[in-house]
Amino acid sequence: MDIREIAKRARVSTATVSRAINRVPTVNPQLAKRVWNVVEELGYYPNTQARALVSGRSRIFGLIISEITNPFFPEIVQVFERIAVQHHYEILLTSTGNDPKRMETAVRRMIERRVDGVAVMTFGMEEVLLEDLKLRKVPLVFADVGLAGPHVSNIRIDYLHGIRQAVQHLAALRHQKIAFVSGPLRLKSAEARKQAFVRSMKEIGLEVDKNLIVEGNHTIEGGIAALGQLLRGSVRPTAVLCSNDMTALGVMRKSYEDGISIPRDLSVIGFDDIHLAQFVLPALTTVQMSQAELARLAFDALLAEVESDTPSASGKEYVLTTHLVLRESTHLVSGTAKRPAGSTKN
């Protein structure tokens, strides 16, 4: 069943069918009606591939994320998809696991399917691999990486704002031995969060102890390992700030295993504010970076670029800010004084 079939049955030309379906205003309402009747009756749906072929627009946006099993990302995917569908776009999703190989594959897939734009939500992974896309002038939007340029927009994330709030919150609770568990430092975003931490500490005259900064990998397992490392160190932190919520969950888990009570013995702050954060035990105090807003900004940036007439419009720069949300996982450091000596395993 194709457009010719519809044309025949509605006793009009294929051009008229096309116009009717695309709601071209000049078409006679009578005919349009006739066309739509046949369309409904036969359950006809235009072939998107044919449309794409002739129009040169696939109405597909690529969405590259780090890791779909990190709950931060599904929330992005969800709102990105919702908005995309509203605009009659589909999304080509790919989760790279921060693996350059898979990133390359992803780029190839995007090009083969002729996506109209790509949102790169990997927070700083190997933009070099995206050269191919740039070459083909595919509109791009990055979270948190590099500058905007021709066809490429950038969502700058204000890490400092939220992280400064977190550090000051901890300081207000009289913490001084504050540890930081970073993400994989080859990610620009992980490095940026760490810098924001260091700066926030120095601003208020708190010592930044190198031994209290350890590298995680944005997974629960990484958080567990990181706290293990911290606990083996000579100086024992009273608070831990984490580069993302999954890391914080790992820290919480490891504390539990070692009989360290949160927040009494150790304050923990996460980063991202995944939905789950409010339900863990204790509820996680964390720095929010709105997934919904991020997704919306990314989609809007792409759409703006696609619909812009001025061909060489250089992409825009957007800003997403972060802020602390207080819950149950932090506590006055003096609380440790109440802990009977030897109540933990080390």
Place this chain on the structure above:
Amino acid sequence: MDIREIAKRARVSTATVSRAINRVPTVNPQLAKRVWNVVEELGYYPNTQARALVSGRSRIFGLIISEITNPFFPEIVQVFERIAVQHHYEILLTSTGNDPKRMETAVRRMIERRVDGVAVMTFGMEEVLLEDLKLRKVPLVFADVGLAGPHVSNIRIDYLHGIRQAVQHLAALRHQKIAFVSGPLRLKSAEARKQAFVRSMKEIGLEVDKNLIVEGNHTIEGGIAALGQLLRGSVRPTAVLCSNDMTALGVMRKSYEDGISIPRDLSVIGFDDIHLAQFVLPALTTVQMSQAELARLAFDALLAEVESDTPSASGKEYVLTTHLVLRESTHLVSGTAKRPAGSTKN
């Protein structure tokens, strides 16, 4: 840059380019080499839409899931995607939130994009809405719903096996007041899990108290509400079996808020075994339903259907079994005896 461009530069016809690219064995290696050189040099990627148009195959599989923000599903998506890419397929993902409206939209999108098959991982939601797909003879694979038929395969899930293990485990721990928090009962799978619970209880002569069966909605919030309802009831359960892990997390959260200690005061068992389950506090004992295996079965079923030559092959029936994995969230019921009266808020 298109196939003609390649043909010109390699001094062959477009047909030869097409053959070379598709590795048709009869083509002269010399020419093939020449073609590939040009292809590499120019970074040429065939246009998938054009291919799809002429071949009648889009190499896209639809994947319909309930809720991408439920961690159970990202794990399915991840392996489904991985396998799909290996087979040069893309995936059209849609998360319906169990909303019939969005299910309808999803079906329309799938048809418009001419997907080669659809995996329906919604566990029992409104198959009626998929009639349109069936009509068009699009291969379908369901988890846990209905029978296999022409072009439709089914992955039957053996809920009873795992749930029986869970109930017997609880019984062995001397629990008798065992509550069950179901999923939304309009989902066939939720109903099936509940039935498996009831049957498992009866099998071993345990009383099934209607007041101890409450309906949740497979979310954390639902779990919180469900335990609230249970706690308000006249008979107090010593163990709760949940229809999925998110519900169990809600039950754990609510227990925490009300000062009920898990597992000492209340044993909790989940269902699904999401990755997170092993890391929550305490680690969740749960019934595993392998996401990886489910995704693989679904993909294989679709692929088998697509590649089958016999046009009216009636789909196959697959089975996925479930089993209990023991962790930290259950305890001997006698533990409650040690709980000082009034140590909880009610």
Place this chain on the structure above:
DNA sequence: ATGAAAGCGCTAACAC
């Protein structure tokens, strides 16, 4: 083994 050409389903000139 290779090439010429038809045609997949649709849109957009262009002609009327």
Place this chain on the structure above:
DNA sequence: GTGTTAGCGCTTTCAT
């Protein structure tokens, strides 16, 4: 306002 037709980029007969 509507119809005729070329052509989007590719695959695949059908000749040679």
